[in-house]
Amino acid sequence: MKWLRRLLLLVVVLVVLLAGWLFFGGRHQPTSPAMSKVVASTLHDPALIARGGYLATVGDCAGCHTAQGGAALAGGRALATPFGNIPVPNITPDRDTGLGNWSFEDFWQALHAGKGRHGELLYPAFSYTSYTKVTHDDALAIFAWLQSLPPVHQAASKPALAFPYSVRNSLAAWRALYFREGEFKPDPKQSAQWNHGAYLVQGLGHCNECHAARDSLGGTPQDMHLTGGQIPQQNWYAPDLSTRQNGGLQGWSEQDIVDLLKTGQSAKGAAFGPMADVVASSTQHMSDDDLRAVAIYLGSLPARVPAPEEPSPFNAKALVAQGEKIYTQHCADCHGKDGSGVAGVYPPLNGNSSVTEPSGLNATRMVLLGGFAPVTAANPRPYSMPPFAQQLSDSEVSAVVSYMRRSWTNNASVVRPEDVSKYRHTPID
Known part of the structure; x- marks a missing residue:
């Protein structure tokens, strides 16, 4: 209604x-x-x-x-x-x-x-x-x-x-x-650094244009601020940017955010897809003071209310068990049995927002198409991930992605084979 x-x-x-x-x-x-x-x-x-x-x-x-x-x-x-x-x-x-x-x-x-x-x-x-x-x-x-x-x-x-x-x-x-026309107004209750970060994120950085869901008219409701959403026509999910409870970046420190924006890599994950392009062409060139201000502002975003998990019509435990076998064969050598990865080389999968985002879209596309971190001055030769679209069937991709999303400290929903099939046949960009 x-x-x-x-x-x-x-x-x-x-x-x-x-x-x-x-x-x-x-x-x-x-x-x-x-x-x-x-x-x-x-x-x-x-x-x-x-x-x-x-x-x-x-x-x-x-x-x-x-x-x-x-x-x-x-x-x-x-x-x-x-x-x-x-x-x-x-x-x-x-x-x-x-x-x-x-x-x-x-x-x-x-x-x-x-x-x-x-x-x-x-x-x-x-x-x-x-x-x-x-x-x-x-x-x-x-x-x-x-x-x-x-x-x-x-x-x-x-x-x-x-x-x-x-x-x-x-x-x-x-x-x-x-649309509400108007220049940024500093919040007198916040620090100058916080206000500068808010100005960069809300204004020039235009982060909400990707990191919030759009409705059927292509608009973003006023109360949807950096809460995450699928980027229209690009087939990537831009995660919620809150670092607090149930946020997409829960557990990220200010330094983790600065590292990702500066180098494309952090202890919590790496930039892939459209965000890799943003890091390569924009954020890696920002001053350390500006990046710190952005991190301070993002760190102040409120905790989120967890979305209720939809009941699965099939045996999720059997799917995850199948996924563990596939993960051990194809993924554990780089990302570790515990999903911790290798610092500065292979990103962790445990607690990684690209793995646990609500749709499962990002992790599915990474398994199918591979992942390519941005080339930055601080990381001129990043490691890339090979594609598995030719090696794994839709049901196998569904299983291994579901395993990653439900293992270690991750507790996201499973990905169905029919969703994998849909993502397999969508454009790369």
Whole structure:
């Protein structure tokens, strides 16, 4: 019934907003660079540009705005969503296809309000739901850095969205449900370090865009903050980031978090899948002070209420017993009989959030497709895990993953063979 009420609310809001558009519609007039309140000399300040480059790395702009093998930040790729593909724009200072004719005011409107240069509503594949928290000064630094880049002429394709998502003005209803515009406000009850970590996580880092579940409309409810969720269309599960009881990172120390973000490895696990890309292109380049602030903030997230375990329709004990035999044959030499792994070489499986996350998706895909930790300055030659898709059947993968999820101190649900079959035939990214 909750989904029906939300759908009815969406219809009502959509009708009201479309009516308002018909009566009061109009377009924002873009501000030319010559009309901008920001003088050109400001944008050429070397210190501001250098800071902007660092902040753009923290925000991992290249992670979306650079196509594989393409020119940096020139777009050229499309983001897959449940509603269709959305092209990523060119953000180099090319005048025809990039941001060359944008003023800072135009850029600020996109980052802070989720609106394009002509006032058009931007699709939330661009994480303005988080970037709205970025301060004016930091946005100016990022814009100065972007304007300092060599221009690349590369036009974006048009969105390939199904109706009614192809009607851009319908985003007004979505925004009414899920978007709250406003800069980050420090909590006076918390330390400066905590507030800085909160700003990085909630704003530039846009961690909640992956680490929270989305509903059928592609939105994240306001009370879902870093509670974990499956990343749409990527077939990976981004874990809950609480380090407290029943959290996805339960038992992790501040140093464990810093190590993972800096090197891709920690005593509690390693970064794989989309997070490996984030570490490689973004977090390994963050300062130690910024990483420590992030860890302090994540360490303050509240304990979680455990999800009730669904009853299994088959003999889970027999499945786990079969899995133990497979684990002994294929996994124990690297990860140890006790699941402790080898520090700095093979990640532990005992207490590993990628193993125990609610869906079982990550561990299943790792067994099927292998695992590849990021190459970082601190760990230039990480060990990788070979794939077992050709060696193990769906029932065997189900058994060994279920064994890992229910052994040692782990107490997660089993994975069924039909789920393995589904994950086996899904795209890698």
